[in-house]
Amino acid sequence: MAIAAVVRHVILKLRADRQEEDSRMNMDIVPHSTMTIIPSDTNNMSAQLQEVYEVIDILAGGIQILNEDIQRLSTESLALQNGTDTLNRSMAELKLSIQEQNIFFDGMKPNQEILQQDLASLKQRVDDLQFVSYDGTFVWKISSVREKMIDAESERQTSIYSPPFYSSQTGYKMRARLYLNGDGNARRTHMSLFFVLMRSKHDGLLKFPFNYKVTFCLYDQTPAQRHIIDSFRPEIRSNSFQRPRSEMNIASGIPKFFPLAMIQQEGNPFVRDDTMFIKIMVDFGDMPKTLLPYALSLNPGLPTNVHQTMIKQEAERRTHQSDTQPAAPLQRNE
Structure with a gap:
């Protein structure tokens, strides 16, 4: 807003200078004469003053745009801040949820290990029963x-x-x-x-x-x-x-x-x-x-009863073979 204040100050000063110039011009008019003498500096001043007015108009328009941009940016900044706050709350909630899940899973780990051990033991028993x-x-x-x-x-x-x-x-x-x-x-x-x-x-x-x-x-x-x-x-x-x-x-x-x-x-x-x-x-x-x-x-691969029969037969065969072997002849001492 400092720019607007400067502009107003320049406008007021220019108006004051113009009024002072007009006063001098009135004093320079010759009595009982129909001709008015207008110094050439006055025309230059008017032209400059017109240029200043145009610049002021441009600056005023720019200031208005800047004010609108400031207002828009302020609104967007507020919306962004609100969005950031919402995101931070969501992140906090997500972090808390993850912590709760980790606590839950940590609590489940011992139970899972026990279940795995029980499963391994059960599998071993099933395997044992198969053989x-x-x-x-x-x-x-x-x-x-x-x-x-x-x-x-x-x-x-x-x-x-x-x-x-x-x-x-x-x-x-x-x-x-x-x-x-x-x-x-x-x-x-x-x-x-x-x-x-x-x-x-x-x-x-x-x-x-x-x-x-x-x-x-x-x-x-x-x-x-x-x-x-x-x-x-x-x-x-x-x-x-x-x-x-x-x-x-x-x-x-x-x-x-x-x-x-x-x-x-x-x-x-x-x-x-x-x-x-x-x-x-x-x-x-x-x-x-x-x-x-x-x-x-x-x-x-043979059944047990077949094994037992074959072993029994082999034992009988060996016994019979031993019984039927001729005794070694006795040697007589001459």
């Missing part, structure tokens, strides 16, 4: 052997368990435990293979301590079938073979079951397609040790 055995024998398929051995060497997971199996529908519940990098004194030198007695719902009907011979067989997967076979008989005074009071008894078995150097050899016959097979057999009939290689060489 369950009720005749005291179990062929354990171990896949991803290389990865499991690396886990054992790094101690990320030192041992693995087989699925449970049973001696009968109402019998002992058992499983195997394998240390791929060895356990105790056998660590880093041998695979350690153990037998685990588990708690079952029929334990009240069973006899303890458990005293049946356990045989392990690592299958040679080539036609040579040079399986690795080893057995042990339970130490009945050990807690490992008493009636289980927890989910599982302490594992017991053969710490130096098989040398690591042989299982780690490239192209060894016991690991094929990164998979190996171990058979666990509980002997409830005191099978002669000489029959074990024959029993374990039978086709695992």
Whole structure:
């Protein structure tokens, strides 16, 4: 508004100067004469004054436009400020909503982990049921052997368990435990293979301590079938073979079951397609040790009753062969 004040001041000054000039002109008029003398400076002043009026008009128009622009910008600024305030409130609400969602998700994480664990446990149970055995024998398929051995060497997971199996529908519940990098004194030198007695719902009907011979067989997967076979008989005074009071008894078995150097050899016959097979057999009939290689060489795809028949026939054949062999002649001393 300072520009408008200056303009008004200039206009007033010009008007005053013009009035003063007009007064001088009146004084210069000659009495009783019809002629008026108008100085040339007056005409110049009028022309300049006209130019000033035109400039003033332009400035006044510009000022009006500026005032309108100021008013418009003020209105837009107020609207923008209101929009900014609304946006800030929305951002605050969104931030609060995100914080509440994060708190909710953080609260859900433990539940999600529990659900995942329950799901993994349920999946394991379903898998176990698919391969369950009720005749005291179990062929354990171990896949991803290389990865499991690396886990054992790094101690990320030192041992693995087989699925449970049973001696009968109402019998002992058992499983195997394998240390791929060895356990105790056998660590880093041998695979350690153990037998685990588990708690079952029929334990009240069973006899303890458990005293049946356990045989392990690592299958040679080539036609040579040079399986690795080893057995042990339970130490009945050990807690490992008493009636289980927890989910599982302490594992017991053969710490130096098989040398690591042989299982780690490239192209060894016991690991094929990164998979190996171990058979666990509980002997409830005191099978002669000489029959074990024959029993374990039978086709695992045959039914158990066929296995038992074939083993029985082989035992009878060997007994008959032994009975029919002629006795060695006695040497007479001359």
